[in-house]
Amino acid sequence: MTESLFLIRSFQWRHVTVVEIKNDIRCIKLILPNGKVVDVLSPVLGEICKWLQNETTKPESGGYIVGYQHTSTGNISLEAVSHPYLMDIKNRVRFDIRDPRHQLFLRKARRNKSYYMGVWHTHPQEVPVPSDIDWNDWNETMRSDTTGCQFVFFIIAGTKEWRVWAGALENGIIHELMECEKNTEGIYLKDETNEEFC
Numbered sequence: 001m002t003e004s005l006f007l008i009r010s011f012q013w014r015h016v017t018v019v020e021i022k023n024d025i026r027c028i029k030l031i032l033p034n035g036k037v038v039d040v041l042s043p044v045l046g047e048i049c050k051w052l053q054n055e056t057t058k059p060e061s062g063g064y065i066v067g068y069q070h071t072s073t074g075n076i077s078l079e080a081v082s083h084p085y086l087m088d089i090k091n092r093v094r095f096d097i098r099d100p101r102h103q104l105f106l107r108k109a110r111r112n113k114s115y116y117m118g119v120w121h122t123h124p125q126e127v128p129v130p131s132d133i134d135w136n137d138w139n140e141t142m143r144s145d146t147t148g149c150q151f152v153f154f155i156i157a158g159t160k161e162w163r164v165w166a167g168a169l170e171n172g173i174i175h176e177l178m179e180c181e182k183n184t185e186g187i188y189l190k191d192e193t194n195e196e197f198c
């Protein structure tokens with residue numbers, strides 16, 4: 001399999017839309033409970049695609065998510081992720097961030113005004129279902145972490161479908177996010193802010 005970002009196979013987001021990631025890498029737009037839009041940008045999609053557990057030997061992988069909130073609209077962009085390093089703890093069903101390079105990644109991102117926004121990890125399932133450990137981790141994260149916005153984002157990438165949750169820091173409630181509506185050609189219908197369109 002090629003390492004090229006531009007030949008990653010297609011995948012499904014939740015149960016609805018297939019996104020082709022071939023020559024035309026695009027972002028995914030998700031809708032928050034407050035009506036604001038979250039853009040998951042192509043570097044996030046491309047990096048996570050490299051770590052999918054689509055072979056039985058591949059361990060669980062994960063890392064931090066960084067991004068920023070647009071001050072004018074309140075919309076959010078998730079623009080990059082850290083990936084597994086040597087000192088992380090990983091096996092087929094568990095991944096723990098331990099390598100200090102994840103903290104370096106956050107510091108470097110912060111210098112470029114991109115802030116900690118949450119965590120991602122893979123599952124060996126086609127359609128990922130959060131485990132009890134995931135829910136415990138996420139609730140602990142909600143209690144201990146602050147981000148560059150009012151939410152913490154949790155991405156789980158399965159082998160066929162990916163799912164995203166957003167935890168609201170004001171009340172601790174974690175919602176799964178759905179993708180913004182698209183037309184039959186796959187173009188997002190909700191695009192009130194053209195300058196953010198990707």
Ligand SMILES: [Zn+2]
Binds near residue numbers: 130131156
């Ligand atoms: Zn998990």
